[in-house]
Amino acid sequence: MNKLSLDIAKGQVFGILGPNGSGKSTTLGMILDLIRPDSGSFKWFGQEPSKESRKRIGAVIETPNFFPYLSARRNLEIVAKVKDYNNADIERVLRTTGLYDRKNDKFKTYSFGMKQRLALASALLNNPDILILDEPTNGLDPQGIAHIRKIILQVAKEGITIILASHLLDEVQKICNYVAVLNKGNILFSGDVREVLAISDCIELASSDNAALKAAIEEHPAFHSIIESDGILLAVFSEDVKPGTISEYLHQKNIPLSHLAERKRTLEQHFLELLKDNES
Amino acid sequence: MKLLSIELKKILPYKTFWIIIGLYFLFLALGIIMAEYIVNAMVDDVNTKLPIPLPHAVLFYFPDIWQNLTFFASIRFVLIFPAIVVIILITNEFTNKTVRQNIVNGMSRSEFIYSKLQVVFMLALIITVILMLVMFTLGLIHSDSQSLSMMFNGFSFVIGFFIQMLTYLIFAFFVAFILRNTGLAIALFTLYTIIIEPVIYFMLRAPFIWKNTVYTYLPVNSVIRIVEYPSIPALKKLMNFQLQDEVTLLACAVPMIYAAVMIGIVYWTFNKRDL
Numbered sequence: 374m375n376k377l378s379l380d381i382a383k384g385q386v387f388g389i390l391g392p393n394g395s396g397k398s399t400t401l402g403m404i405l406d407l408i409r410p411d412s413g414s415f416k417w418f419g420q421e422p423s424k425e426s427r428k429r430i431g432a433v434i435e436t437p438n439f440f441p442y443l444s445a446r447r448n449l450e451i452v453a454k455v456k457d458y459n460n461a462d463i464e465r466v467l468r469t470t471g472l473y474d475r476k477n478d479k480f481k482t483y484s485f486g487m488k489q490r491l492a493l494a495s496a497l498l499n500n501p502d503i504l505i506l507d508e509p510t511n512g513l514d515p516q517g518i519a520h521i522r523k524i525i526l527q528v529a530k531e532g533i534t535i536i537l538a539s540h541l542l543d544e545v546q547k548i549c550n551y552v553a554v555l556n557k558g559n560i561l562f563s564g565d566v567r568e569v570l571a572i573s574d575c576i577e578l579a580s581s582d583n584a585a586l587k588a589a590i591e592e593h594p595a596f597h598s599i600i601e602s603d604g605i606l607l608a609v610f611s612e613d614v615k616p617g618t619i620s621e622y623l624h625q626k627n628i629p630l631s632h633l634a635e636r637k638r639t640l641e642q643h644f645l646e647l648l649k650d651n652e653s
Numbered sequence: 654m655k656l657l658s659i660e661l662k663k664i665l666p667y668k669t670f671w672i673i674i675g676l677y678f679l680f681l682a683l684g685i686i687m688a689e690y691i692v693n694a695m696v697d698d699v700n701t702k703l704p705i706p707l708p709h710a711v712l713f714y715f716p717d718i719w720q721n722l723t724f725f726a727s728i729r730f731v732l733i734f735p736a737i738v739v740i741i742l743i744t745n746e747f748t749n750k751t752v753r754q755n756i757v758n759g760m761s762r763s764e765f766i767y768s769k770l771q772v773v774f775m776l777a778l779i780i781t782v783i784l785m786l787v788m789f790t791l792g793l794i795h796s797d798s799q800s801l802s803m804m805f806n807g808f809s810f811v812i813g814f815f816i817q818m819l820t821y822l823i824f825a826f827f828v829a830f831i832l833r834n835t836g837l838a839i840a841l842f843t844l845y846t847i848i849i850e851p852v853i854y855f856m857l858r859a860p861f862i863w864k865n866t867v868y869t870y871l872p873v874n875s876v877i878r879i880v881e882y883p884s885i886p887a888l889k890k891l892m893n894f895q896l897q898d899e900v901t902l903l904a905c906a907v908p909m910i911y912a913a914v915m916i917g918i919v920y921w922t923f924n925k926r927d928l
Binding site for chain 1: 655658659662663666667668745749750751753754755756757758759760761762764925926927928
């Protein structure tokens with residue numbers, strides 16, 4: 374991790390988006406006291422972090438971690454005891470996650486989807502102020518993914534602050550309203566999901582002198598960003614700019630074009646471009 | 654009490670725990686039953702060469718029973734069982750990653766260590782109390798009125814046994830926290846106790862005058878040495894030197910210093926390392 378700085382406000386559904394190995398789990402591990410940072414600090418609820426602040430947080434971390442020889446109910450009893458709660462809320466979270474019928478079966482007999490749901494159940498125990506989810510749908514089948522997302526969306530409606538780490542763009546877009554894009558331990562972008570992941574079209578350009586072309590594009594009043602790949606420049610503009618107007622603009626600047634096309638971008642492409650942009 | 658009740662929720666339904674503890678008491682019972690036969694077989698063997706035969710040993714009367722039974726209960730092969738239980742209970746938390754879940758849910762790292770120390774303490778205490786009750790019952794059955802009057806003379810051996818159990822289990826606790834891997838921790842711990850320390854003893858050659866001193870202060874041997882010999886009159890005659898009469902504070906101090914250092918290292922490393 375490298376000089377990461379984030380503020381997350383109450384009630385936000387905050388996504389941390391990044392490819393595998395970008396530092397999402399490390400970040401969450403540090404704020405949950407699992408990983409000791411070399412330097413830096415963080416606060417929970419505006420206070421110095423302590424075990425008491427962690428009791429107000431529900432977290433699903435990477436893999437579901439429970440005692441294999443204990444039933445779901447007994448595992449949740451241990452969680453409740455650590456958090457200083459009584460057992461009154463256990464039935465509710467088991468019902469919410471659809472595990473109530475299997476509550477007395479041993480954890481080791483569960484399918485992966487059920488294990489993940491038990492992790493979610495333990496995180497939801499006694500309505501935490503903050504819910505932290507690290508790749509909650511990783512490794513699940515489509516049905517399992519849909520089930521987990523439904524539960525998360527339901528919880529998000531109740532106004533709980535959620536921090537969700539994921540490498541799936543579409544997951545972050547469906548669930549979160551704020552996002553930070555992470556790569557190799559650095560924050561690339563952060564802000565409102567609609568802004569950061571805004572799907573604007575881009576324009577493909579090429580000429581015999583790409584350097585001059587790039588300089589000219591960067592001077593355009595509506596210029597947003599530009600990247601080069603395989604001799605073709607991809608330009609993004611902050612407002613709707615048509616290829617025709619660009620052609621005209623470049624003609625005035627005396628730059629002849631060898632290639633000009635409008636490209637519709639998919640979300641996935643946009644995400645990859647965000648990452649690529651950072652590397653160049 | 655909260656931490657201990659969390660631990661009990663983890664331990665009581667755990668079959669492996671009961672199986673190994675059961676094995677420990679089974680071996681202990683077998684040892685106690687066979688001890689008298691073995692000792693007397695040795696006496697018979699020696700008697701064939703002696704003009705005046707030695708009397709048969711009786712192990713289970715007051716006050717010698719305290720020393721004899723705690724001696725047999727603390728030989729390396731028997732002591733290893735509860736230590737393996739401690740290793741499994743601690744390394745399980747790492748292999749199941751439940752230690753991470755505990756911390757995330759709001760346990761501090763120190764509390765986690767403390768909860769395991771409570772388990773170690775309770776296990777040592779319960780085993781000592783059970784053994785004490787067994788000794789008490791056996792002693793009442795085998796003793797006459799004269800020996801009953803000296804009933805509690807050797808009680809320091811019971812306290813010594815508790816210190817043995819406690820410090821040895823703390824060694825196991827240390828190995829489990831440092832290695833974090835069940836198989837590796839059990840293998841190394843067993844190997845060290847049963848093979849490595851005795852081998853060190855044989856490797857230190859006779860001219861090396863510190864041989865016995867070095868061996869005395871090796872961790873596991875320092876534990877074993879608290880109750881060093883059984884109290885058998887025939888044996889006393891044969892060995893022709895003063896055998897142990899009571900548990901000394903000095904003998905207890907050595908393993909306790911080891912245990913304190915190990916707990917310190919566990920606190921220090923566990924608070925520094927990632928989970």
